[in-house]
Amino acid sequence: MEQMITCISCPVGCRMTVTLSDSGEFLSVTGNTCPRGARYAKQECTAPERMITAVIPVRGSDTPLSVKTRTPVPKALIFPIMEKLRETEVSAPAAIGDVILPDVLGTGVDIIATRNLP
Amino acid sequence: MTLSSVDLVIIGAGPAGLAAAIAARESGVESLLVLERESEPGGILRQCIHNGFGLHRFQEELTGPEYAWRDIRRARELKIPILCNTTVLSVSADRKVTCVSRDHGFQTLQARAVILAMGCRERPRGALCTPGTRCAGIYSAGTAQRFVNLEGWMPGKRVVILGSGDIGLIMARRMKLQGAEVLACVEIMPYSSGLNRNIVQCLNDYDIPLYLEHTVTDIHGRDRLEGVTVSRVDASRRPVPGTEIRFDCDTLLLSCGLIPENELSTGAGVVLSPVTSGAVVSESLETSVPGIFACGNVLHVHDLVDYVSEESFTAGQAAAAYLQAFSAPAAGAESLIQVADGPGVRGTVPQVIHRSCGREVHLMFRPSAVFRNSAVVLSCGGETVLRKKAMIYTPGEMVSIPLTGDQIAALKGDTLTLSIERNA
Numbered sequence: 001m002e003q004m005i006t007c008i009s010c011p012v013g014c015r016m017t018v019t020l021s022d023s024g025e026f027l028s029v030t031g032n033t034c035p036r037g038a039r040y041a042k043q044e045c046t047a048p049e050r051m052i053t054a055v056i057p058v059r060g061s062d063t064p065l066s067v068k069t070r071t072p073v074p075k076a077l078i079f080p081i082m083e084k085l086r087e088t089e090v091s092a093p094a095a096i097g098d099v100i101l102p103d104v105l106g107t108g109v110d111i112i113a114t115r116n117l118p
Numbered sequence: 119m120t121l122s123s124v125d126l127v128i129i130g131a132g133p134a135g136l137a138a139a140i141a142a143r144e145s146g147v148e149s150l151l152v153l154e155r156e157s158e159p160g161g162i163l164r165q166c167i168h169n170g171f172g173l174h175r176f177q178e179e180l181t182g183p184e185y186a187w188r189d190i191r192r193a194r195e196l197k198i199p200i201l202c203n204t205t206v207l208s209v210s211a212d213r214k215v216t217c218v219s220r221d222h223g224f225q226t227l228q229a230r231a232v233i234l235a236m237g238c239r240e241r242p243r244g245a246l247c248t249p250g251t252r253c254a255g256i257y258s259a260g261t262a263q264r265f266v267n268l269e270g271w272m273p274g275k276r277v278v279i280l281g282s283g284d285i286g287l288i289m290a291r292r293m294k295l296q297g298a299e300v301l302a303c304v305e306i307m308p309y310s311s312g313l314n315r316n317i318v319q320c321l322n323d324y325d326i327p328l329y330l331e332h333t334v335t336d337i338h339g340r341d342r343l344e345g346v347t348v349s350r351v352d353a354s355r356r357p358v359p360g361t362e363i364r365f366d367c368d369t370l371l372l373s374c375g376l377i378p379e380n381e382l383s384t385g386a387g388v389v390l391s392p393v394t395s396g397a398v399v400s401e402s403l404e405t406s407v408p409g410i411f412a413c414g415n416v417l418h419v420h421d422l423v424d425y426v427s428e429e430s431f432t433a434g435q436a437a438a439a440y441l442q443a444f445s446a447p448a449a450g451a452e453s454l455i456q457v458a459d460g461p462g463v464r465g466t467v468p469q470v471i472h473r474s475c476g477r478e479v480h481l482m483f484r485p486s487a488v489f490r491n492s493a494v495v496l497s498c499g500g501e502t503v504l505r506k507k508a509m510i511y512t513p514g515e516m517v518s519i520p521l522t523g524d525q526i527a528a529l530k531g532d533t534l535t536l537s538i539e540r541n542a
Contacts, residue, residue: 006318012510013314033509050319053168053181054295055267064270066167066183075323082295096187114167115183 003045009036018045048075054082056100058117059091066114067100073107080105092117125149125441127215127229129382131200132161134414135235136189137427141434142233143196147441151227152193152200153217159193159200160186161237162260163423165267168288170315174424185423209234209386211407231409231437234383234397235430238376238415240285246374248280250337250346259285259373266292274369278346279303280334282310282317284421284514286373291320293371300326301365304348306333306355309488311514313421333357334370343368376419386410394418394465401471401479402436403429411437418467418482421516425482455498455529460537462486462511463494471534476523485511485538492540494519499531511538 001022007014016031018041029041043049049072055064073081081104090100094117101111126147128135131154139152158164163171166182173179176188193200204219213229240258255274257265262273263285277293279286282305290300303321308331310317321328329348335357336347350361378396380388389398389406396417397405404411413433414426453473457466466483481496489511496503496519506519519536 006314006322008315008318011314011512011515013317050323051169051179052295055167055270057270062270063268066181066267068167068169068181078295078323086297096184114181115164116187 005041005044007032007037007040009034009040016041018042020045049073050075050078052078052081053114054085056085056088056090059089061092065090065094065100065117067111068114069104069107070110070112073104073109077105077107081111085111090117122225123149123228123230124151125229126151126231126233126437127213127227128152128233128235129206129209129215130154130161130235130237130414130416131156131159131202132235132237132414133163133186133189133423133426134237134416134430134433135159135161135233136186136193137430138233138235138411138413138434138437139198139200140189140192140196141431142438143198143434145435145438147438150198152198153204153206153215154200154202155205157202159190159202165260165264166288167267168292171423174422175427182423189427206382209382209410211387211410213386213409229409231411231440232386233430233433233437234380234388234405234410234412234416235414235433236379236382236416238378238419240372241375241377243372246280246372248334248337250334251339253337253339253341253343255339255343255368256337256370256372259283259289259371262289262369262371263292266296272296272298274298274343274367276301276367277369277371278334278348278365278367279371279373280346281305281373281375282312282328283373283375284312284316286371287312287316287320289371289373290326291324293369294324294326298369300324301367302327302329302348304329304332304334306331306351309512313514329363332363335362337370343370346370376415378416378419380416383410383412383416388412391465391469393459394467396467398469399467401468401475401477402439403433403468404436404440409440411440418465421514425516425518429480429482454532455526456533457481458533458535459483460495460497460535462489462492462538463536466536471526473527473529475526478523479521479526481519481521481536482516483536484513484516486513488512489538489540492538495537495539496521496534497537498529498534501530503529503534 001020019027053068094113098113163182163186171185206217215227335349338345345366349357397412413430455471493507
């Protein structure tokens with residue numbers, strides 16, 4: 001099985017072709033011009049991850065609170081996590097780094113505040 | 119009306135103004151004041167809730183508000199006064215700064231030095247000559263970003279993005295994540311001016327199609343936007359009849375370039391560069407008006423806030439040195455080197471270097487097109503001073519070439535020309 005991806009490691013943006021086994025194991029990559037591309041290709045085709053940032057409503061305020069996942073989470077969980085965040089509301093105060101939702105959807109990753117809410 | 123005296127007035131408390139203020143204070147400036155028109159410091163970073171800021175400066179990927187907070191916290195430690203909700207109305211060549219606020223009314227401050235750090239604004243619809251009706255539902259991408267991230271409401275449900283600058287790409291993802299449908303991102307050029315990373319993570323991740331060499335050729339809707347027509351363009355960027363695609367949408371976001379906000383600068387008589395739309399500056403970031411400095415996006419539009427901060431630290435230090443000098447340096451007496459854009463290079467900053475400055479200077483510019491396997495060449499007085507090869511130079515990534523004080527002192531001519539040569 002072949003998959004085409006664009007490398008994001010640098011501005012060159014190599015178009016890479018990744019070959020995967022039927023069970024989804026990484027076999028090889030072509031089209032990359034450096035080892036960073038190969039590393040990215042393997043990660044991206046076997047266990048892609050993304051940081052999620054979002055805003056959630058604050059009780060009694062028009063200004064929402066900006067939040068993020070403390071570390072990247074599996075890409076497949078972007079929409080389930082956004083769904084969870086839509087149901088979440090917070091109250092002031094909060095400070096940068098405060099845990100807003102611990103261990104979101106069992107990922108082991110916390111949702112934390114990225115701004116101060118006095 | 120009151121006339122108070124301040125050694126240094128900094129206009130804008132975004133990343134540029136904050137860094138300049140911190141550097142000036144750390145360099146010994148006691149009397150300084152930062153003026154900010156918004157209710158809080160932080161500038162555009164306040165609404166940039168995505169991550170990716172600070173990789174160069176802090177070796178971490180921060181969100182915009184987190185990056186801003188590091189400078190705001192430092193400014194507080196240094197007891198730097200920041201006057202928020204204060205709009206500057208004018209700056210004069212003799213550095214009188216007139217501003218207005220609800221709390222303090224109309225004030226004129228006499229400054230000995232001024233740092234311009236007002237940032238930039240987005241190119242509006244009027245500047246794009248887009249045909250069609252003047253209905254509601256058309257916003258700049260940054261305006262939509264403010265609505266969603268700071269004010270907590272969504273501007274629409276079905277969205278088309280015109281222009282593939284980074285703010286447009288970031289907003290494509292934000293609108294999608296917050297529940298809207300994003301139908302297309304339309305770019306008139308054959309390449310995106312946004313980062314690869316944003317093309318992949320903001321468009322490809324969500325199957326949002328990118329139409330290169332396309333533009334919006336009609337806007338439909340009387341009161342509210344109902345749809346847009348998108349057409350392919352030819353090599354001279356004229357729409358090709360018969361290639362029209364209709365998208366039914368209630369929102370059109372414009373991400374078509376940023377323009378330094380220099381109305382105050384021109385009022386003070388500061389000479390602007392027609393290429394950068396920012397001030398013409400020396401290596402100390404001093405403009406053509408003595409004692410008035412400029413840094414950040416008001417000087418030239420940057421890609422990375424890290425470089426804005428770095429440049430603004432230089433401006434803050436230079437303003438401090440200017441204030442500490444007992445007399446102004448004898449103008450004209452010193453040997454100057456003019457910096458010129460050669461083929462492939464646009465908008466090099468600074469435009470003038472003092473030969474005896476004795477410090478490292480970063481020459482920053484944008485490539486005029488995509489160049490693969492090319493080299494940046496610096497030449498002066500018929501000699502090649504420096505060659506810097508790279509696999510790719512693109513208009514989306516500013517190039518920064520450091521020159522040491524010794525290299526500058528050794529230059530043999532009066533004009534330093536930067537160019538990009540292919541297949542070097």
